[in-house]
Amino acid sequence: MLHDLFPPGVQHALDLAGIFVFATAGALLAVRKNFDVFGIAVLALVTALGGGLFRDLVIGAVPPAAFGELSFFVTPLIAAALVFFLHPEVQRINRAINVFDAAGLALFCVTGTTKAYEYGLGLTASAALGLATAVGGGVLRDVLANDVPSLLRDREMYAVPAVVGSSMVAVAIAFDCLNAVTTGLAIVTTFVLRLLAMRYHWRAPLAWNRRSSVAEEP
Template sequence: MQLQQLFSPSVQHTLDVVGIFVFAISGALLAVRKNFDVFGIAVLAEVTALGGGLFRDLVIGAVPPAAFTDLGYFLTPLLAALVVFFLHPHVERIQTGVLVFDAAGLGLFCVSGTTKAYSYGLNLTASATLGLATAVGGGVLRDVLANEVPSLLRWDRDLYAVPAIVGATMVVLCLHYAVLTPLTSGLAAVTAFVLRLLAMRFHWRAPRAWNRRSTVTEE
């Protein structure tokens, strides 16, 4: 369990809450766009911010999950929902700023998710997979509840999962070679963060299946 204390507990908690807040903003904005009411905005904020970590905690057997034991984790998305409820035109206007924070959340969550899974005894591959799930799972649940194809899976979106995979992989390599420190895990988070920013800036996208045009009809 010591592994979780990469940073001092208060620093780690602050980073978590920041990540939760920015993910919640993205959920609340989608809810506004889908014309949901204030309750729907709050639900989508909660699910987006806490869904990935909830899935990870159920899989590793950390029940009740942190989402239900830490009051700060629960209240932060409600605050984000309120901000979006009253100020969403302003939040929309700073959409780029929101995406930068979302990229920061992605970096933080892939590192903390991987570390927590490993501290519960999962092997390196499973830990990295759960780190990825922690980072992107909330967004997938958000899109499923909003009845949209998860933007994570669409080819016409800039790379989102790959930066998280790189960050999670750096963490498990550090774990394997016993060099995981606040510095190296900070480096992994920053790498994922910067890769995501670059993917947005240069519209990096992943390839689709080979020869698909010849045989598959566009939908």
């Protein structure tokens, strides 16, 4: 379905760009955690490919794209190598990386939803797997790094924009109006929501009327 909206070369380039940015974010966390070179590579791979791998296993798309396409596997390793040698310079452009990360989030939630639907899942399940594609790698990264997954404490609204984007795609499919315009609108909406959340520090709401004396963990 999505391959009918964008030329294969463009789609492949967008996938690689998203994978590279997610891998860079994972590798930077590994550096901050003082992981060795192997740990940096593992966190880069897991962050970049974890969500798509989970999606493909659930829908039965085997072997998963991460193993069927060599460039998908090599790109995170290139990102890990760059961070390993150039992490001070990469850290200085962290804001730009966050912008590209938002773009990757937007792209992956849309591609994940459409691919799940292509494999016969219902609209709700497809949207859920779109979310999993976008944020699943980050959850695995945080678990391996011994952090509380950002999905569970959605500071600066990381998961919410992906939910919006996946839902927009599902609605477009339901009304048989999924095309380049509606797909682009879902991607742009997700991207802009994520940027606004970073700019204004929006976050998902805490428990209603929470009065606990226990301070929130940093």
